[in-house]
Amino acid sequence: MKKHKIIIYAILALGLSACNDSYLERYPLSELAPENYFLTAAELENYTNAFYAELPDALAIHYNTPNQADDEARSTIASEIQGTRTTPSSGGGWAWEELRQINFFLQNSHKCTDEAARLRYDGIARFFRAYFYFEKVVRFGDVPWYDTVLELDDEGLTKARDSRKFVFEKMLEDIDFAIANAPQTKSGQRVTKWTALAFKSRMCLFEGTFRKYHGLGDWEPILQQAAAASEELMNSGIYKIYTSDPTKAYQELFIAEDAILDEIILSRQYDASVPLVHSANFYILSASYGRPGMQKSLVDSYLMADGSRFTDKPNYQTMSFYEETQNRDPRLAQTIRTPGYKRIGQSTTSVPDFATSVTGYQFIKYVLAPSYDAGQSTNDMPIFRYAETLLNYAEAKAELGTINQADLDRSVNLLRRRVEMPDMNLLAANANPDVYLKTEYPNATAGAQQGVILEIRRERRIELVKEGLRYRDLLRWKEGGRLAKPFYGMYFPGVGEYDLDNDSKIDLVIYEGTSPTRLQGVQYQKLGELVLENGTKGGRIINLPDIIKKWDENKDYYYPIPTQELQLNPQLKQNPHWEDTGI
Incomplete structure (x- = not known):
């Protein structure tokens, strides 16, 4: 049973949010004079509660953002991944009604004579304004500041776009005000000072590394602020890395009915009694909704339990599923099905289901018992968690070239210790940068800190998989070209019978031509429907082989501004190289 009061969604019924699709429309003052x-204070609280709808849902x-980038493959892929985006006539993320609500509040909150309450809720409103503009800057770059x-x-309705650097300075003013004035009481559902620090850490890491890798300049002070915000949160002692059984602790964070507040800073809350549920089980396990599967490049990135590199092993690319998961x-094993996996609520082991996973590497992160499969999941969804803040701290310090072993020990190594992995060693990482990771991230900064930068990226990818951050990581590192590469799954040497979990029972048959006599408990995949990169000679599963994915380095790091907006405001200029795309 939920222990906390639902606040994030119930307020949507109050009708406080504007129903307009354009910033040009008036707020419906007939609803609220x-x-x-x-x-x-109660009225300030009620109004700011509506802002929580701006946060991402389950x-x-x-599942989205978009399509979890290069971490997973699906039977259908987003236009961002496929390289088929065109300029829309309207919509396209160029919406401003949420900002108008926030500014409307900030222009009127002074009417409350309770000064402490006004500052508290102004802090929350300014958190959401910074959050709103972060989404816009990530998507479009330069945007008008209002x-x-x-x-x-x-x-002002027909002003030109302000530079992203100007807008980001205004965002920093807002988030610093939120840090100074938002409530300090720990909460998993409401914005607090600690939420604001976590968000400042995230937004400054994005902006600082984006400027660095895209050659925009002025990146060092922003990364210094990312590290400082992270460190302030770390020094507060409010949060810690959740630990229990090392073979379960990581998974437990994402299947908890109530967010584990040791580590979860802010979450979306779900409760069947409201009813307020989500569909993680259905989307991850359904045969009709994308069939998501982890990509082999991510599987290959996980280290061995002794801390050595899997990709240093001979023939790592052609190992059987059983061998590569040992x-x-x-x-x-807490993110995908591996040999010996038992689903929650079941006593028997389950192998990957190829009917619901295009790569064979089947996700279990967020997956509850079968009783939740019909779109009735109620586990809370983390939006900000302390683990991300620790990774932000380490990455910012590494990119600045100021990281030391003590920094790793109080950040990345806390995550490794949760699962009893050996610590990351700064000198060893820099002395011998991983060749595999260098091919994964060819734009990573060379020099004395390259090794640790690559290792922190490894750690970030593994720790934060399926949390909606990977696509933006590739954007800020200028590694969007990874999305144009083929998406691979498990390796099979060709047609034949396969015992996936080494229990002396056949789990999968890959065949050509006529289907063999089917036995209960065995999966059958026809070669050609399941595509191996070398056909009858075997190879890795290749997802959507007939789709040629593209990435345009000149334009795809931004989205286009809708043509309707350009017509309404001639001062707006289209993002580079989007001028000649379809309408």
């Missing part, structure tokens, strides 16, 4: 509202966190409510005849970082 400002002269009669914003007078008490579907965005575990901090007042505009009327229909306001000249003695690995325990997080692998």
Whole structure:
């Protein structure tokens, strides 16, 4: 049973959010007259509760954003991954109604004579304004900055875009105000000072590394702020890395009915009694909704349990599923089905199901018992967790060239110790950078810190898989070209019978031509429907072999501005190289 009061969704029924699709529209004042509202702390709280709808829901966190980039493959892929985006006539993320609500609040909150309450809720509102603009800057780069409510005849409606650096400075002012004034009481459902610090850590890491790898300059002060915000949260002692049985602790974070507040800073809360549920089980395990599977490049990135590199092993690319999953970082077996896996609520072991996973590497992160399979999941969804903040700290310090072993010990190594993995060693990482990771991230900074930068990227990918952050990581590192590569799954030497979990029973038959006589408990995949990269000679499963994915380094790091907006405001200019795309 849920222990906490539901707040994030129930407020949507209050009708406080504007129903308009454009910043040009007026707020529906007939629903809320400002002269009669914003007078008490309760009214400030009720209004700011509506802002929580801006945060990602379960579907965005575990399934979209977009399509979890190069960590997983599916039977259908987003246009960002396929390289088929075109300029829309409207929509396309260029929406401003949420900002108008925030600015409307900030222009009227002074009517409340309770100064402490006003500062508290102004802090929450300014957190959400920084969050709103972060989404816009990530998507479009330069965007117009608005901090007042505009009327229909306001000249600001036709202003040009402000530079991302100007907008980011304003975002920093907002988030620093939130840090100074938001509540300090720990909460898994409400924005607090600690949420604001976690978000500042995230937004500054993104902006600092984006500027560094895209050659925009002025990146060092931003990464210094990322490290400082992370460190302030770390020094507070409010959060810690959740630990229990090392073979279960990582998975437990994502299947918990109530968010584990040792580590979860902010989450989406779900409760069947409201009813408020999500569909993680259905989306991950359904044969009709994408059939997501982990990509082999991510499987290959997990270290061995003794800390050595899997990709240093001879013939690692052609190992059987059973062989490649033995003695690995325990997080692998807590993220996908590996030999010996028992689903929650079941006593028998289960092998990967190729009917519901295109790569064979089947996710278990977020997956509950079978009783939740019909779109009735109620596990809370983390939005910010302390593990990310630790990784942000380590990466910012590494990119600045100031990281030391003590920094690793208080950040990345806490995550490794959760699952009893050996510590990352700074000198060893830099003395011998991983050749495999260098091919994965060819743009990574060379020099004395390259090895540790690569290892922190490994750790980030493994720890945060399926949490909605990977696509943006590739954007900020200028590694979007990874999305144009083929997406691979398990290796098989060709047609034949396969015992996936080494229990002396056949689990899978790959065949040509006519289907063999089918036996109960055995999966059958026809070669050609299951595509191996070398056909009858075997190889890795290759996902969607007939689709040629593309990535345009000149334009795909940004989204296009809708043509309708360009027509309404001639001062807006389209993002580079999007001018000649379809409408």
